[in-house]
Amino acid sequence: MRRAVVIYNPTAGRRRHSGRLAGILEALRAGGYEAEPRPTERRGHAIELARDAARSNDVVFAYGGDGTIREVATGLYGSDTALGVLPGGTTNVVAIAFGIPFDPVLAARRLCEVRPRPVDVGLCGTHPFLMGASSGFEAYLMARLNPLLKARLGFSGPVLQSLGMIWRYDFAPIDLRVDGFRTSATGAMVCNIPEAAGPYRMVEHGKFDDGQLELLTFHGTSVAAFVSLCIDLYRGRLARRKDVESRPVREVVLQGPPGAHVQIDGDVVTDPLPLTVRLAERRLMALVAAP
Numbered sequence: 001m002r003r004a005v006v007i008y009n010p011t012a013g014r015r016r017h018s019g020r021l022a023g024i025l026e027a028l029r030a031g032g033y034e035a036e037p038r039p040t041e042r043r044g045h046a047i048e049l050a051r052d053a054a055r056s057n058d059v060v061f062a063y064g065g066d067g068t069i070r071e072v073a074t075g076l077y078g079s080d081t082a083l084g085v086l087p088g089g090t091t092n093v094v095a096i097a098f099g100i101p102f103d104p105v106l107a108a109r110r111l112c113e114v115r116p117r118p119v120d121v122g123l124c125g126t127h128p129f130l131m132g133a134s135s136g137f138e139a140y141l142m143a144r145l146n147p148l149l150k151a152r153l154g155f156s157g158p159v160l161q162s163l164g165m166i167w168r169y170d171f172a173p174i175d176l177r178v179d180g181f182r183t184s185a186t187g188a189m190v191c192n193i194p195e196a197a198g199p200y201r202m203v204e205h206g207k208f209d210d211g212q213l214e215l216l217t218f219h220g221t222s223v224a225a226f227v228s229l230c231i232d233l234y235r236g237r238l239a240r241r242k243d244v245e246s247r248p249v250r251e252v253v254l255q256g257p258p259g260a261h262v263q264i265d266g267d268v269v270t271d272p273l274p275l276t277v278r279l280a281e282r283r284l285m286a287l288v289a290a291p
Helices: 017-030 045-053 066-076 093-097 104-111 137-144 147-153 156-168 223-235
Strands: 002-008 033-039 059-064 082-087 116-119 122-124 127-129 132-135 174-178 181-185 187-191 213-218 244-249 251-256 262-264 267-269 275-279 284-287
Touching (some): 002 045, 017 033, 017 059, 059 066, 122 262, 174 187
Antiparallel strands (some): 132 187
């Protein structure tokens, strides 16, 4: 029997976890895992639980949203213990990138059949991330997001809240240093995986194991331009926009202005600028259902 822990966020996915946890544990045990549940109690708790579980387990499963998955990955980073993703959040972007079914019980059964493989990890300052790091309206929204609204309404919660906030956002330029060259944009996202907000692709290229990051910059300065950007994201047409650029990068330094917000995988980074975003030297082992 392989040893495993299931770390889960009881408040993610509109608090539906308790009804699925028994099925997940049953599926893992039937697939050869001696699995035990570990609930999180506060923000950052999953990092502690994962770090402790890495000492004596083969796999640590993260059952929750992308924030919970990032915390578990942070706790596992630097160890040989693998991450298993069981989708239970609002958008489940990491699960989409890893080819994992949205049904967490079905995902548990599927992951019992695969072996760990290395995946890339990004670093924003000292903070690991799997999806991406960004500065601009998205980070501004995350810093002000009402978690109760998201818990009750799911993805509709942040969308509704953004409709009220976007009129107060000034789209000020963000100072960047990209591979040593100075530039600016009104929005910048450094992507480790191409998907965002669900199955929508921010960049055309890029994979979770290709050994590089992709930078997407937005240069629009109005609410109308940003709304149009969101529509083109959902239509898969970002690459056609004249106010959007994307390219592979080695290092991006988010330099200013002072007070600009930065987020990684949906969580706000409180460290002061400048912040350096780069690919971590060491990879993370993970259970990936599809290449």
